[in-house]
Amino acid sequence: xxxxxxxxxxxxxxxxxxxxxxxxxxxxxxxxxxxxxxxxxxxxxxxxxxxxxxxxxxxxxxxxxxxxxxxxxxxxxxxxxxxxxxxxxxxxxxxxxxxxxxxxxxxxxxxxxxxxxxxxxxxxxxxxxxxxxxxxxxxxxxxxxxxxxxxxxxxxxxxxxxxxxxxxxxxxxxxxxxxxxxxxxx
Amino acid sequence: xxxxxxxxxxxxxxxxxxxxxxxxxxxxxxxxxxxxxxxxxxxxxxxxxxxxxxxxxxxxxxxxxxxxxxxxxxxxxxxxxxxxxxxxxxxxxxxxxxxxxxxxxxxxxxxxxxxxxxxxxxxxxxxxxxxxxxxxxxxxxxxxxxxxxxxxxxxxx
Numbered sequence: 001x002x003x004x005x006x007x008x009x010x011x012x013x014x015x016x017x018x019x020x021x022x023x024x025x026x027x028x029x030x031x032x033x034x035x036x037x038x039x040x041x042x043x044x045x046x047x048x049x050x051x052x053x054x055x056x057x058x059x060x061x062x063x064x065x066x067x068x069x070x071x072x073x074x075x076x077x078x079x080x081x082x083x084x085x086x087x088x089x090x091x092x093x094x095x096x097x098x099x100x101x102x103x104x105x106x107x108x109x110x111x112x113x114x115x116x117x118x119x120x121x122x123x124x125x126x127x128x129x130x131x132x133x134x135x136x137x138x139x140x141x142x143x144x145x146x147x148x149x150x151x152x153x154x155x156x157x158x159x160x161x162x163x164x165x166x167x168x169x170x171x172x173x174x175x176x177x178x179x180x181x182x183x184x185x186x
Numbered sequence: 187x188x189x190x191x192x193x194x195x196x197x198x199x200x201x202x203x204x205x206x207x208x209x210x211x212x213x214x215x216x217x218x219x220x221x222x223x224x225x226x227x228x229x230x231x232x233x234x235x236x237x238x239x240x241x242x243x244x245x246x247x248x249x250x251x252x253x254x255x256x257x258x259x260x261x262x263x264x265x266x267x268x269x270x271x272x273x274x275x276x277x278x279x280x281x282x283x284x285x286x287x288x289x290x291x292x293x294x295x296x297x298x299x300x301x302x303x304x305x306x307x308x309x310x311x312x313x314x315x316x317x318x319x320x321x322x323x324x325x326x327x328x329x330x331x332x333x334x335x336x337x338x339x340x341x342x343x
Contacts, residue, residue, distance in 0.1 A: 011207070036337050
């Protein structure tokens with residue numbers, strides 16, 4: 001039986017196969033948003049275990065009420081943080097948090113050291129999720145900027161560019177202690 | 187004497203389509219690399235809020251998702267516009283928030299023993315949700331000791 005000279009596989013259907021696979025993937029997958037802000041929740045308090053007393057000077061309270069107004073202050077939320085016409089929080093919240101965390105005992109009314117400094121975030125039933133995330137964003141920004149400044153000071157590079165052991169050192173200096181309290185009643 | 191070509195002696199050469207599969211394969215690889223196999227069909231509308239200080243989550247396989255938002259158009263007739271919680275492929279109302287405990291426990295069982303401490307729960311909530319339902323969800327997570335959470339947000343500059 002003579003073989004056909006120069007037998008070639010007809011590659012015309014390769015394109016069809018490729019299109020089929022492509023359509024399959026287009027239909028079954030999603031370009032999911034996989035970025036976000038990470039947090040650690042506090043464990044449920046056990047019965048009969050007293051929570052240790054925390055001095056007022058070591059807590060920075062941020063309260064978002066049901067009308068999305070943000071109040072903040074050391075010990076109790078006394079100052080109103082401005083929100084511009086577009087609903088964006090002013091920088092003063094981030095600056096206040098940075099001053100509070102990096103106080104290191106300088107001012108008697110502010111935190112003793114960054115390890116004891118806790119930012120307590122409270123919200124109410126009707127608070128919008130968008131404003132809550134904005135506030136979380138500003139708090140994270142405050143810690144990230146403090147960590148960056150420390151990293152440049154100690155290692156000459158920004159926090160993201162450090163290796164794991166160096167990152168741990170900076171994280172020990174400025175641990176992110178953001179406490180999310182229960183929703184207060186309306 | 188005609189200076190022009192006489193008629194069209196030859197036809198235009200056919201465009202070679204030999205590289206068409208190559209182009210399609212490139213598109214295919216792009217999609218294979220950038221997308222995630224969708225495991226659940228969303229029954230609720232979610233538009234996540236945006237933030238600047240977001241980080242990419244690693245260890246995709248150890249993430250459990252909780253979707254919170256208003257039901258999609260077609261389901262609104264059944265459930266109304268109030269925010270609902272979706273776990274895998276079932277939705278629940280705010281009153282049934284206790285289901286989250288079973289969800290987390292079953293997700294935990296499905297994972298390897300040594301992976302369990304690294305599991306995180308990603309809360310994907312629509313931006314118009316109010317904090318009441320979110321706080322209820324977080325309380326249930328605390329009850330089952332699923333303490334590592336992540337608020338899913340888009341990145342904005």
